[in-house]
Every structure is written in C-alpha cells, then in structure tokens.
Amino acid sequence: MRRATRTFLSQRGVPDATIEDAELVVSELVTNAIQHGGGEVRVAISASNGSVQISVTDASATPARPRQVDVDSESGRxxxxxxxxxxxxxxxxxxxxxxxxxPFSGCAS
Incomplete structure (x- = not known):
C-alpha cells in the first residue's frame, strides 16, 4: 500500500512531506481495518484542490475511534x-x- 500510495500521489505533484504522511495514514487505517473490520478492505485516495483525501472501508459494524493505551502497549496507537x-x-x-x-500547498520537491 505504501508504494502504491507514493506512486499515485507523486504522479499528481503532491509534495514529498505530504506523501510521507499519507503513506503512514493509509498504512495505519488499513492495518486497523484488517485487524478490527474483518472481510474486504477498500482504499480510495485522491488529490485535488490542495488536499489528499483518503478513505478506508471495512466490514466492521463498530465505528473506529482512538483509544488510550498504556505506554508499554504494543498496539492500539x-x-x-x-x-x-x-x-x-x-x-x-x-x-x-x-x-x-x-492539506498541502506548493509544488512537489
């Protein structure tokens, strides 16, 4: 997913710093969808009007929400x-x- 995200956004002139953030966000959301959603996972990414939009869909009936985790916890972040x-x-x-x-502005590096 990271490589596909980078390639797609690079081709659309998105700055490198934003691409790096998008790679991490997609990775985290897809990981959550796989771990908690079960079934098929769909990812949609677009870049327009100075913003990268990311949507990740899974089969879960429970809404995603951040949770507090212990400092020593290996997951949940x-x-x-x-x-x-x-x-x-x-x-x-x-x-x-x-x-x-x-959001992003300017030209790709």
Whole structure:
C-alpha cells in the first residue's frame, strides 16, 4: 500500500512531506481495518484542490475511534497517530469508512 500510495500521489505533484504522511495514514487505517473490520478492505485516495483525501472501508459494524493505551502497549496507537497527522477525520454514519484529509500547498520537491 505504501508504494502504491507514493506512486499515485507523486504522479499528481503532491509534495514529498505530504506523501510521507499519507503513506503512514493509509498504512495505519488499513492495518486497523484488517485487524478490527474483518472481510474486504477498500482504499480510495485522491488529490485535488490542495488536499489528499483518503478513505478506508471495512466490514466492521463498530465505528473506529482512538483509544488510550498504556505506554508499554504494543498496539492500539493507530487512530491516535492518525489524529496527529491529518487535518480532520471522520467515520461514516454506518461505521464502516474512515475519511480523512491532508492539506498541502506548493509544488512537489
């Protein structure tokens, strides 16, 4: 997923720093979808109007939400990490899709 994300966004002139953030966000959201959603996982990425939009859909009926984890915990940080990277994120009403946006400006490096 990381390579496909990088290639897609590079071809659209997205700056490298934003691409790196997008790679991490996609990786975390897909990992969460696989671990907690079960079934098929779909990823949609677009770049327009100075923003990268990412949507990850899974089969879960439970909405995604960040959780507090112990310092020693080896998992559970995915959505918390996403909230620090993206400008905004939301979960669809049915709880199956996480949508987020990463703004960027200027030309690719």
């Amino acid at each position: 995915g959505l918390t990490l996403v909230t620090f990277i993206v400008s905004c994120w939301k979960v669809s009403a049915d709880g199956t899709t996480v949508h987020c946006a990463l």
